[in-house]
Amino acid sequence: MTNAFLFPGQGSQETGMGKEIYDSIGKARIRLEEACDFLNYDLKKLMFEESDGKLNLTQYAQPAIYVCSAMYLEKAIQSGLSYNYVAGHSLGEYGALYAAGVFSFLDGLALVQKRAEVMSKQNGKGSMAAVMGISEKELLDMISKTHGAVVAANLNSPMQTVISGTDEGINMIERELSKNPSIIFRRLSVSAAFHSPQMEEAYDVMRTEIEKMSFNEPICDVVSNVTGKATNDLKIMKENLIQQMTGQVRWNDSVKEMKRLGVEVFYEIGHGRVLKKLNRMIVASPKCFSV
Numbered sequence: 001m002t003n004a005f006l007f008p009g010q011g012s013q014e015t016g017m018g019k020e021i022y023d024s025i026g027k028a029r030i031r032l033e034e035a036c037d038f039l040n041y042d043l044k045k046l047m048f049e050e051s052d053g054k055l056n057l058t059q060y061a062q063p064a065i066y067v068c069s070a071m072y073l074e075k076a077i078q079s080g081l082s083y084n085y086v087a088g089h090s091l092g093e094y095g096a097l098y099a100a101g102v103f104s105f106l107d108g109l110a111l112v113q114k115r116a117e118v119m120s121k122q123n124g125k126g127s128m129a130a131v132m133g134i135s136e137k138e139l140l141d142m143i144s145k146t147h148g149a150v151v152a153a154n155l156n157s158p159m160q161t162v163i164s165g166t167d168e169g170i171n172m173i174e175r176e177l178s179k180n181p182s183i184i185f186r187r188l189s190v191s192a193a194f195h196s197p198q199m200e201e202a203y204d205v206m207r208t209e210i211e212k213m214s215f216n217e218p219i220c221d222v223v224s225n226v227t228g229k230a231t232n233d234l235k236i237m238k239e240n241l242i243q244q245m246t247g248q249v250r251w252n253d254s255v256k257e258m259k260r261l262g263v264e265v266f267y268e269i270g271h272g273r274v275l276k277k278l279n280r281m282i283v284a285s286p287k288c289f290s291v
Helices: 019-024 026-039 043-049 058-078 092-099 105-120 136-144 167-177 197-212 234-243 251-260 274-282
Strands: 003-007 085-088 127-132 150-157 160-165 184-187 221-223 265-268 287-290
Touching: 003 058, 003 092, 019 026, 019 043, 019 058, 026 043, 026 058, 026 105, 043 058, 058 092, 058 105, 085 092, 085 251, 092 105, 092 221, 092 234, 105 197, 127 167, 136 150, 136 160, 136 167, 150 167, 150 251, 150 274, 160 167, 167 184, 197 234, 221 251, 251 274, 265 274, 274 287
Parallel strands: 003 085, 003 265, 085 221, 265 287
Antiparallel strands: 127 160, 127 184, 150 160
16 A cells, blocks of 8 residues: 655644653654753643743744654554655655655754744744635736735645735735635734745755755655655755745645555644645545544
8 A cells, every 4th residue: 555644834733732642652752852952942841831822933833843743753653654655734844854764853853943943033024824715726816916925835725725925915915805705815823924935034044054964865755845746866855845945835736646646545644634634625535544
């Protein structure tokens, strides 16, 4: 059977995430303890007991999600699950690359920590919103009229797209969409316009960080956010990970690509069921399980 492991991104964080895995699986406990030592703050307390909103801040949410997915990966492996492909939604691509053996747990955490740090410094540079109930083509036609102020950041499913851009541009799209009451427009709780030209400064920093890190030959193919295609070429993986900072998350294409390649079962490796729900919108009767 051909399986794929999927890793969720920012937005999947929640107080209590990973607690059950920490209590029951020794190797998962080691991952979290390693992360706490590396980060020099109590990530465990933040994940299990957080109550002041810090877990939703980019600089803390991204490391927490990456570490939590690494913990769930230990559960999946202990359960005897195997995988032929990996993919991650935005930040989740780092978890996917770790699962593919492209870098070590701590090397991946170092990249994620830097990513979280530089993205959090872009606070106030634009906003994002999820749009549902309108076709991708119709929405893209509308976005084109903003002359680059707004981009389609996440192509999540045939009927769900996340847009990203300047506050003025996002407001303009919202006004247009409000004319049709059947369209759902929901602003996201993010601090900036991720996956858009607003992330150019973060892009420059991450290019340097990613290029200087040594990547290992993968144990399986990785499906990239930017292309929606599978690859085992390290040079391509690095460039795709760099381009992801300002580029699109082509989740719809990624899932279709994996189905085309023969994937029969998807496993969501991490907290929650965000990707499981998205997959139901993309392919008919997908076999997708939360680990």
